[in-house]
Amino acid sequence: MSSATTFLLTTIMISFIINIAISLYGVFAKPSLVKKFIALTIFSDSVNSFAILIGFRRTPLGYPSIAVMPSPPQSVEDLKRFVSEAVDPVPQALVLTAVVIGLAVNMFLVGLIMLYYKYYGSTSTRRVKI
Amino acid sequence: MRLSDIAIGVSMAMLALLLSYLIVYGGLGPIATLNLRPLAVSFLNYTYNPWKIVYSAMSPEAVTAIVWDFRGLDTYFETSVLFIAIVGLIALFRGANVVQGVSSKGLSIIVKTSTKLVAPLILVAGASLAFHGHLSPGGGFQGGSFMTVAMTLLAIAFSIEFFQQKKLTLNRLLAIRCIGLLAIVVVSVYLLVKAVLLGGYAYIFQNMPRINSQYSMPSWFLDRPLAGILFFFNLSESIAVIGGLTLGVVLLLLREEELKAIIGGGEHE
Numbered sequence: 001m002s003s004a005t006t007f008l009l010t011t012i013m014i015s016f017i018i019n020i021a022i023s024l025y026g027v028f029a030k031p032s033l034v035k036k037f038i039a040l041t042i043f044s045d046s047v048n049s050f051a052i053l054i055g056f057r058r059t060p061l062g063y064p065s066i067a068v069m070p071s072p073p074q075s076v077e078d079l080k081r082f083v084s085e086a087v088d089p090v091p092q093a094l095v096l097t098a099v100v101i102g103l104a105v106n107m108f109l110v111g112l113i114m115l116y117y118k119y120y121g122s123t124s125t126r127r128v129k130i
Numbered sequence: 131m132r133l134s135d136i137a138i139g140v141s142m143a144m145l146a147l148l149l150s151y152l153i154v155y156g157g158l159g160p161i162a163t164l165n166l167r168p169l170a171v172s173f174l175n176y177t178y179n180p181w182k183i184v185y186s187a188m189s190p191e192a193v194t195a196i197v198w199d200f201r202g203l204d205t206y207f208e209t210s211v212l213f214i215a216i217v218g219l220i221a222l223f224r225g226a227n228v229v230q231g232v233s234s235k236g237l238s239i240i241v242k243t244s245t246k247l248v249a250p251l252i253l254v255a256g257a258s259l260a261f262h263g264h265l266s267p268g269g270g271f272q273g274g275s276f277m278t279v280a281m282t283l284l285a286i287a288f289s290i291e292f293f294q295q296k297k298l299t300l301n302r303l304l305a306i307r308c309i310g311l312l313a314i315v316v317v318s319v320y321l322l323v324k325a326v327l328l329g330g331y332a333y334i335f336q337n338m339p340r341i342n343s344q345y346s347m348p349s350w351f352l353d354r355p356l357a358g359i360l361f362f363f364n365l366s367e368s369i370a371v372i373g374g375l376t377l378g379v380v381l382l383l384l385r386e387e388e389l390k391a392i393i394g395g396g397e398h399e
Contacts, residue, residue: 021149029134067192068266076181079175089170097205100212104374108222111222112222
């Protein structure tokens with residue numbers, strides 16, 4: 001692998017990790033529920049993209065192809081070539097469902113914040129005395 | 131600046147450092163290796179393998195094969211999580227009803243006309259994404275959430291009363307969502323019921339013929355692969371997702387007057 005690719009991948013990975021840390025900081029430190037929610041969505045998106053990055057691989061071509069056969073394989077050689085060129089599908093399959101479930105759970109959280117605001121007139125967790 | 135803020139900041143910096151350390155010196159290892167992990171090799175090998183049908187999903191798309199065949203039971207419970215999140219939203223907004231004639235009738239005529247043009251296109255693109263999920267990248271989850279975008283556009287441009295006028299009430303959306311989930315259950319036990327009635331063995335979430343069981347879903351439709359159970363799962367999952375997420379969007383777009391009915395409008399100490 002060329003040093004430029006290594007440098008790029010390392011940069012992306014470190015930026016993902018820092019993104020995760022900053023968004024977690026937002027979840028913990030910000031008093032506003034809306035800002036907490038935004039930080040939480042950034043956190044889940046960073047983790048999902050990070051999981052996709054783990055599935056990245058090198059191939060004899062240099063870059064992987066998507067894990068889809070253009071047509072059903074005619075011989076064992078076709079299948080072997082597909083396995084040698086395709087990207088790792090497992091992280092994609094895990095992230096796929098996580099994204100949609102994240103959407104539904106985020107909807108639930110937004111509804112919760114909406115009702116919180118209706119009850120207390122503020123989304124701050126510090127100002128409200130329960 | 132509080133002490134707790136400093137503590138949180140320092141611990142987050144430690145988290146970033148430790149995660150980097152784990153990735154570099156253990157755990158995940160190098161990212162872009164030439165060799166795949168053994169699990170991924172096995173999945174890719176048996177995605178469409180006419181020579182070993184008893185292990186294969188017979189679908190040209192590896193991700194959908196993993197989601198609905200190799201790890202089908204997993205995905206079923208993930209669908210249940212989606213369902214339970216929607217149920218939680220409904221429980222929060224219990225007693226909510228869309229009232230007619232509360233506020234203005236949606237946005238301006240320009241937005242309405244462009245929405246009329248764009249929304250059917252989005253619906254068709256989402257449907258193709260869902261129904262082609264076993265042949266090209268896509269699937270029930272993605273197609274369903276794609277179609278929900280069109281429904282959200284409609285709900286914002288025409289206001290949520292538009293759904294009510296088109297007989298798409300909250301209860302009916304919930305019914306669509308439940309029908310989707312029930313269809314998944316029916317498809318997953320279809321071969322089992324068939325085997326019980328006709329004699330022989332079958333498994334839950336069985337797709338192609340397996341060891342000890344010769345029953346199978348259709349793997350070809352006319353001239354192209356159908357991948358059996360995967361197509362039906364994508365179909366019912368997209369119906370379930372579009373019903374559930376549209377219901378969630380409508381609940382989140384409820385107006386002031388309708389929200390008053392939920393929380394009583396009174397002040398709470």
